[in-house]
Amino acid sequence: MSSLYEKLGGEAAVDAAVDNFYRRVLKDDRICHYFDGIDMERQAAKQKSFLTMAFGGPNNYTARDMKEAHAHLDGLNDTHFDAVVENLGATLKDMGVADELIAEVAAVAETTRDAVLGRV
Amino acid sequence: MPTVEFEGNLIEAEDGETVLSALLRHGVDVGHGCQAGACQSCLLRAPAAAPPTAQKGLDDTVAEAGGFLACMAKAKDVPSATRFDPDYFPTYAADLVEKRALSATVLLVRLAVPELPRCPGRFVQLTGPTGVRRPYSVATSALDANGLVDFHVRLIPGGEMSEALLQAMPGDKFSIQGPYGKCCYRPGEPCAQILLIGSGTGLAPLYAVATDALSQGHTGRIEVFFGASSPEGLYFLDELRCLAASYPNLAVTVCVDAGPLEGQSLGSPLQHALQAIPDMADTTVYSCGHPALVKAAQRQCFLAGASMKRIFVDAFEPAGRA
Ligand SMILES: Cc1cc2nc3c(=O)[nH]c(=O)nc-3n(C[C@H](O)[C@H](O)[C@H](O)COP(=O)(O)OP(=O)(O)OC[C@H]3O[C@@H](n4cnc5c(N)ncnc54)[C@H](O)[C@@H]3O)c2cc1C
Numbered sequence: 088m089s090s091l092y093e094k095l096g097g098e099a100a101v102d103a104a105v106d107n108f109y110r111r112v113l114k115d116d117r118i119c120h121y122f123d124g125i126d127m128e129r130q131a132a133k134q135k136s137f138l139t140m141a142f143g144g145p146n147n148y149t150a151r152d153m154k155e156a157h158a159h160l161d162g163l164n165d166t167h168f169d170a171v172v173e174n175l176g177a178t179l180k181d182m183g184v185a186d187e188l189i190a191e192v193a194a195v196a197e198t199t200r201d202a203v204l205g206r207v
Numbered sequence: 208m209p210t211v212e213f214e215g216n217l218i219e220a221e222d223g224e225t226v227l228s229a230l231l232r233h234g235v236d237v238g239h240g241c242q243a244g245a246c247q248s249c250l251l252r253a254p255a256a257a258p259p260t261a262q263k264g265l266d267d268t269v270a271e272a273g274g275f276l277a278c279m280a281k282a283k284d285v286p287s288a289t290r291f292d293p294d295y296f297p298t299y300a301a302d303l304v305e306k307r308a309l310s311a312t313v314l315l316v317r318l319a320v321p322e323l324p325r326c327p328g329r330f331v332q333l334t335g336p337t338g339v340r341r342p343y344s345v346a347t348s349a350l351d352a353n354g355l356v357d358f359h360v361r362l363i364p365g366g367e368m369s370e371a372l373l374q375a376m377p378g379d380k381f382s383i384q385g386p387y388g389k390c391c392y393r394p395g396e397p398c399a400q401i402l403l404i405g406s407g408t409g410l411a412p413l414y415a416v417a418t419d420a421l422s423q424g425h426t427g428r429i430e431v432f433f434g435a436s437s438p439e440g441l442y443f444l445d446e447l448r449c450l451a452a453s454y455p456n457l458a459v460t461v462c463v464d465a466g467p468l469e470g471q472s473l474g475s476p477l478q479h480a481l482q483a484i485p486d487m488a489d490t491t492v493y494s495c496g497h498p499a500l501v502k503a504a505q506r507q508c509f510l511a512g513a514s515m516k517r518i519f520v521d522a523f524e525p526a527g528r529a
């Protein structure tokens with residue numbers, strides 16, 4: 088059995104997804120203010136870390152890392168989290184990824200919810 | 208067992224272990240993040256032995272200086288490494304050859320820097336005879352046998368480097384460190400559309416990128432959008448006109464915020480670029496000059512479809528704030 092990350096196409100899939108996903112986030116009024124004023128190239132690199140993780144790819148982030156990475160985002164709540172997952176799904180759809188795999192990606196993202204929202 | 212010499216200590220690694228893992232295991236405090244080659248937090252330097260597989264996605268200058276991502280490098284490939292310190296870039300002697308007014312406020316500064324690698328459009332740190340040090344972008348694409356390099360410097364009244372340049376005489380000794388940055392023409396896609404958006408002396412690197420592209424046989428469209436707040440802030444217009452006349456694939460739109468003269472458009476160069484090219488999916492974008500313009504161009508061009516990997520910018524941040 089190949090992993091979710093392999094089924095999605097690995098690093099190449101992350102590369103292919105990053106522009107589409109980041110563009111969606113910047114255009115999404117619900118969450119774009121969290122990404123304002125951050126250096127865009129640094130941010131694009133972090134988006135790749137995010138996608139690699141959500142695609143079930145190699146990473147060593149712990150729940151604590153996720154909590155710390157998002158701790159400075161004032162007022163971050165479930166609505167914002169849902170918006171990110173929604174954008175992620177839309178990106179994967181654009182790339183022609185099957186619905187079952189999109190659901191698997193959403194499930195991976197879901198495992199980080201409490202950490203990202205600082206509830207752990 | 209492989210070993211990595213890090214800042215004078217010999218770090219023993221397991222077979223197949225990454226440099227990062229070995230360092231962390233030995234309690235060496237180096238920055239790290241995703242440990243998957245994406246976030247670039249664990250950048251280190253190995254001048255002679257940076258493994259190319261651990262350099263993916265790094266800035267050209269960083270890779271050239273031996274930068275590599277510790278999480279992507281096997282310890283057996285890296286006998287020694289240090290932290291990445293930007294001061295490692297080479298310094299070159301530079302003699303002032305000529306200075307000449309391009310307009311009432313812009314000075315052409317020509318230096319002989321025989322050792323400098325060819326780097327049209329990228330920027331260097333220029334140190335003057337008085338010791339003042341500021342970044343400037345290379346305006347020339349040709350580097351002849353004498354290594355003549357041109358810079359366009361907007362004179363800031365009372366500015367330290369501005370004053371030093373006004374005082375300077377041919378023969379004066381400067382030095383140059385670098386080059387830095389990513390604003391350079393990349394051969395390989397000769398038919399792609401290139402969009403150059405700049406204000407003020409941001410024209411210098413854009414002119415270098417355009418002439419470099421043309422001299423390397425670029426056949427795709429090259430669209431230049433150049434602006435200033437008023438017509439007095441513009442310069443180099445004859446040279447741009449000449450270039451457009453010689454190369455049918457190059458077009459120039461000159462913009463001002465107020466009081467346009469004949470042949471000039473009202474508005475910002477970014478606004479005109481977005482109108483002319485609403486879909487930038489296959490466009491390579493360069494933007495240099497005023498920080499507000501450059502940051503807006505980076506964002507708007509990305510939203511208009513340009514790939515993040517194909518947007519190259521240098522914001523001319525004043526010293527002390529960048
Ligand atoms: C990557 C990069 C590339 C650059 N390339 C070029 C280039 O090719 N050509 C070029 O002319 N400049 C370029 N600059 C800007 C340049 O480095 C200096 O900041 C500029 O020349 C002023 O230096 P100075 O020593 O004369 O003035 P300073 O002594 O640094 O400044 C004097 C005062 O003027 C203010 N000031 C500085 N710049 C401006 C400005 N533009 N408008 C209004 N006030 C200002 C300062 O805040 C300060 O209060 C570049 C900057 C960067 C970061």
Ligand code: HEM
Nearest residue numbers: 118121133136137140156167168171196199203240241246
């Ligand atoms: C869906 C689950 C999420 C995961 C798995 C995730 C993952 C990540 C990762 C891996 C990083 C990089 C950390 C680093 O190495 O520095 C990061 C940074 C960031 N995340 Fe998330 N994230 C999630 C949700 C969100 C949400 C909901 C928001 C806000 C709407 C958000 C906003 C940010 C911002 C702004 C940064 C960058 C901070 C900076 O650059 O300093 N994230 N995230």
